Amino acid sequence: MTKIAVLGAGSWGSALANRIASNGFSTVLWSHRAEQVEEINQAHTNVHYLPGTQLHQDLLATVDLKVAVDNADIILVVVPTKGIREVAQKLNKMLLDLQHSAIVVHATKGLEAGSHKRISEMLLEEMEAKTYTAIAAISGPxxxxxxxxxxxxAVSVASPDLKAAQAIQAVLASPxxxxxxxxxxxxxELGGALKNIIAIGSGMLVGLGYGVNAQAxxxxxxxxxxxRVGVAMGAQAETFLGLAGIGDLIVTGMSANSRNYRAGFALxxxxxxxxVKAQMGMVIEGxxxxxxxxEYAQQFDLEIPITQAIYQVLYQQADIRAEIEALMTRPLKSEN
Structure with a gap:
């Protein structure tokens, strides 16, 4: 029987693990918090992250990484960006000890501060080639x-290895x-990470009282x-017109379920x-x-005025209304 290990029992990790378990696959959800594991196994809930949700009774949680990944066909990493390297190092050591390899797929949307590296790049740096058969990412609205x-x-499962992407697709698919x-x-990966920036800005607009014209x-x-940023980094322009691009941008930028949107709204x-960070109690990836x-755009002289304005608000304590006025009164230009 196909076994799936999900590393990270936050809202998204728990939701994906629940989806896979509901599809009838052997699913083990790893968390470093013993009280959370006990709650999932005994009550089949994860109240802090998914209040009001009853998880599938066959979903098993564990604090033991070995139990989670031993003989797993697919290992799904769903931890915040800042925790990726630490988890990847532990995973690498465990897989080496077990002399086991698996498809490693992540569902984290972010870039590493300072290095600007994507999640797959961090995984590749921290894991030895013999511990994985392919690297993939789940993204989308x-x-x-x-x-x-x-x-x-609907989501996008991306990997240069099409067979690996299809294997992940098969365990996730349902009506x-x-x-x-x-x-x-x-x-x-870039679409999933970069849209969080714009979602913060969208929340700011609504928090200030602007309507859907402004959001659109x-x-x-x-x-x-x-x-623009994606293509400069080597991505295909068409990807940003798909689920991992505009699809994810719409849902994250328009929904109060998005913590990035909620953070922007509070600002x-x-x-x-x-x-806002203290009140949210969860990582705000954007x-x-x-x-x-x-920082990347500064290095390569890319024009990203909206992102720059959001940066000024977040890191330079700039006034939001002043930044909006500056954006709206920039020199007029062609849309194309």
């Missing part, structure tokens, strides 16, 4: 809160969850920036970034990604 309710969802394969791993303008011009309402993309 997919809030965990909706997935666990069996709301209709309410439709995965598509994509071989542009670079573009899919921001998301559309934000997509131009995402594609628009007048809260400070430290207050904050660090904004800094990474701003």
């Amino acid at each position: 997919s809030h965990a809160e909706d997935v666990v309710k069996d709301d209709l969802t 309410t969850f439709r995965p598509y394969t994509n071989q542009d791993l670079l573009g899919s 303008a921001l998301l559309t011009r934000g997509l131009v920036e995402l594609r 628009g309402q007048g809260q400070s970034l430290p207050e 904050v660090n990604t904004t800094k990474a993309v701003f």
Whole structure:
């Protein structure tokens, strides 16, 4: 029987593990928190991350990484960007000890601060080649809160190894969850990471009282920036018109289920970034990604005025309304 290990029991990791277990696959969810593991195994809930959700009774949680990954066919890494290297190092050691290899797929959307590296790059740096058979990423418009309710969802499974992507596709697919394969791993990862920046900006607009005209303008011009940065980094432009690009941007930039959107909304309402972080209690991936993309664009002289404005608000305590006015009064130009 196919075995899937999911590393990371936050909202998205738990939702994906629940989806796979519901499909009838042997699924083990790893967490470093014993009390969380006990709750999942005994009550079949994860109240902190997915309140009001009953998880599948066959989903097994464990604090033992060996139990999770031993004989796993697919290992799904779903931890915050800042924790990727640490988990990858532990995973590498465990797989070496077990003399085992597997498809390693991640579902984390972010870039490493300072290095600007993608999640797959960090995994490749921390893991020896004999511990994995392929590297892949899951991206697309997919809030965990909706997935666990069996709301209709479509995602992108990206890997240069098409057979690996198809194997992941097979364990995820259900009548309410439709995965598509994509071989542009670079573009899919960038789309999933960069849209969080624009989602923060979208939340800011709504927090300030602006309407859907403003949101639509921001998301559309934000997509131009995402594609500009992505292509500069080597991605395919078409990827940003798919699920990992515009699809993820729409859902993240328009929904209160998005923590990046909620963070932006709180900032628009007048809260400070430290207050927002303390109140959220979860990682806001777009904050660090904004800094990474701003630094990358400075290095390569890319024009990303929206991202730059969001950076000024997050890191230079700039006034949001002043940044919006500056964006709207820039020299007029052609859309193309």
